[in-house]
Amino acid sequence: MKEVYSIKEAINKIEHYCAYQERCHEEVVSKLRTMKLDSSEIDEIIIHLISSNFLNxxxxxxxxxxxxxxxxxxxxxxxxxxxxxxxxxxxxxxxxxKEIPPEEYLDTFHSFAERQWEAIRESDALKKKKKFCDFLLRKGFESNLVYEKMKEMESSE
Structure with missing residues (x-):
């Protein structure tokens, strides 16, 4: 990567970066910092990206x-x-x-949880339940959903 970019070069490069994949402001600003631009140049480029709809x-x-x-x-x-x-x-x-319909969210949760329950090879019931709950909580599912599902899976065995 070259050391110093003109505003025009930086804009071309960053437009491509934004067009390739959706980016958040934070990612774009840190990318511009690696290009050794000062904060006024970064502000100018961010304004250009937002007005050209590259950044939203x-x-x-x-x-x-x-x-x-x-x-x-x-x-x-x-x-x-x-x-x-x-x-x-x-x-x-x-x-x-709001992009995730409630039915889709619950369908995903239930099928994912059932696959996970089947995948855990643990003979100790308590350890299996702990692994199951820990995994789903790490994935970011709500604890009430996780614990209800654990009880359901446990009683179906």
Whole structure:
């Protein structure tokens, strides 16, 4: 990577970076910092990206939420925490959570939880339950859902 970029070169490079995949402001700013641009140049480029619709925080949050839920099977808690970590506003987080229909969320949770229960090879019932709950909680599912599902799986054995 070269050391110094003109504004025009930086804009071309960062437009490509944003067009390739949805990005949040935080990712773009840190990428621009690695290009050794000063803060006034970074501000100018961010304004250009937003006005040209290369950068849109709401669109990023919605896309991120759909992808993490459908592909990685993350629960809402983990998604919210990851969005907060990326400095996404509460308004955009709430907007993004509406991208997951409640029926789809529960279907994903139940099928994922059942697969997980079957996959745990543990003869000690207590250890199996702990592994099951820990895994689903790490994935960001709500504790009430996890514990209800554990009771259901335990009674079906």
């Amino acid at each position: 925080e709401s669109r990023f949050a919605c896309s991120f939420t759909r992808g993490k839920h459908r592909i990685k099977h993350w629960g809402k808690i983990r998604i919210v925490n990851e969005l907060k970590f990326r400095k996404i506003t509460t308004y955009n987080i709430n907007l993004a959570l």
